[in-house]
Amino acid sequence: MKLVLETVTKKFDQKAIIEGASFEFEKGKIYGLLGRNGAGKTTLFNCISRNLQLDNGQIAIEEGDQRDDNYDNTSVGFVYATPHLPGFMTGYEFVKFFVDVNKERLAVIEDPQVYLARAGIESKDQHRLLKDYSHGMQNKVQMLVTMLVKSPVLLLDEPLTSFDVVVAHEMKELIISQKDHSVVIFSTHILQLAQDLCDEIVLLHEGKLTGIPSERIHDADFEEEVVKLLSTSHAENNTLNSILLQEGGQ
Template structure:
C-alpha cells in the first residue's frame, strides 16, 4: 500500500504554503515529518485529511494493485489539540462511537479490551473526558483508530504531551501498527524522530524531501536536517 502525493498546492491569500509538494509514503514504515514553525506541516495534514481543500495536485492511495483518490474515511487524524465531547466519559464516548459504526466496521474486540490495549484504567475510562489530561485525550483518539483501522494515520505532535512511561507505550504501539498502516507524524524533536522513525521527510519552502536513511543513526544526522531547514524563511504558524 502506498500514499502518493502529487504536486500538492495550497495558498492563503498571497502566501504559497505548499508549492507542488510530492512524495510517496509506504505501508510498513513510520515517517517523521519535520519542518520549522510555519513550514506548513499542519496545512499538509489538513489537506490530506480533507479538512482543507487543495488548490492543486492530488492525493492517491495505491492498494492491492489499484490506485484511487483518497477519501476522508481512509485517513485517521490525531490532532495536536484533541477535539472530544468533554461531557461524556471515555467509556461512553467509545461505546457511542462503536455503536454508530457497528454496521460499517468489523469489531474485533470488546470495548474494555480496546481500553486495555491503551493501558487506561477502569477509573480513567469511566471519568469525564473533561477531566482527562492532554495525553489521555490523545490516547483516546488513538483508541478510535485501533477500532476503525484507517489505512493512513496522521499524528500532529503526538508524543509531546505524554509522560515517559506513556510515551514509551505509544512508541511501541506505533511500531506494532506500522505493518498495517501508513503512519506519518509531525514533530520538532529530532531525538524522537531518530528514535522512532524509519524515514524522515522535511517540508521546506513548500516542498517535501527525504533525509537519507543512512543518516538517521549517524553523527551527522542533526546537522544534515539543520542544513535542509536553515534557509527557510517562514516564521508564522500555519
C-alpha cells in the same frame, strides 16, 4: 499500498504554504515529518485527510495497480495535536459510541473497558467526563479510537509530547504495530524521537517535501545537517541537497 502526493499546492490568502510538493509514502514504513514552526505540517495533514481542499495537484491512495484519487476521509486516521473529543461524554461512553458507529470496520469488538484499559485509562477514570481528563489522557483516548479502525493512512500530529515516559513507550510500540496495515506519518519537533521511531525522515521546507535516506538517520552529524537544511533556502542548499537528499522521495 502507497499514499501519493503529486505537485500539491495549498494557499491561504494567496500565500502558498505547500507549493508543488510531491512524495510517495509507502505502507510498512513510519515516516517522520520535520519542519520549522509554521512550515505547513498540520496544513499538509489536513489536505491528506480531506479537511482542506487543494489549490493544485493530487493526493491518491494506490493499492497495486488500483488508484483512488477520491478516497473519502474515513480512509485517513488523524490524531490531532490537540485532542478533539466530546467533553460532555465519559471515556467509557465515548469509546462505546465510537465502537457502535464503526462496528462494520472493526474485526473484533470488545467491551469499552478493555480498550480503555489497553490505552492505560484506569477503571476509576473510565466513567469521568472527558473534559476533566488531563491533556495526556485525552490524547490516549484519541489515539486509541483512531487506531482501532486501522485506516489505510494514519497521520499523527506531534503525538507523543504530552505522554509520561511509560505511556510514551507504550504508544511508540502501538505506533510501530500500525505499520503492518497503514501508511504511518507523524510530525514532530523532537529529532531524537524521529530517529528512534522512523524508517524515513521527510522534511517540509519552503513548501516542498524532501526525503532523507534512511541510512543517514543515525549519522553522528545528522542533527547538524537537518538544522542546516531547515535554516537555509532551497536555492542555497542545492549542493548539500544533491549529496544528502532524495528530492520527492524514491
